[in-house]
Amino acid sequence: SVMELSKKSPGWGPILTGSGLLIAGSLAYTLYYSWEALTSNRILGNLLRIVSEMFPPDPGVLLTLGKPVVETLSMSVVATLLAIVISFPLSFLAARNTTLHPAVCPVVKGLFNALRRFEAVTK
Secondary structure: OHHHHHHHOOOOHHHHHHHHHHHHHHHHHHHHHHHHHHHOHHHHHHHHHHHHHHOOOOHHHHHHHHHHHHHHHHHHHHHHHHHHHHHHHHHHHHOOOOOOOOOHHHHHHHHHHHHHOHHHHHO
């Protein structure tokens, strides 16, 4: 029942309380130490200038995006092909039934796990 589950788990109370304290502390720190910088004409002026440059949108900018878009797409295709070329032979070493030696399998699997972590770093 719900009562039994609430007795076993601590619930969301401590998480929400900690998050609220963290947000309140961050806001207090920002207001105390950075209020003058936040309300200065320089920061507000920069913000207004950036927003004013957005409206109305300039479609002429789209003409300058052709080459960078093609470069970005080609880099992603080359990176994907390179990853396939490297991972295909390693996948046979990571499989228990096709590896060269039983000790190689966990090493290659560990390498795959380590390399998988880099995706989170680059995002």
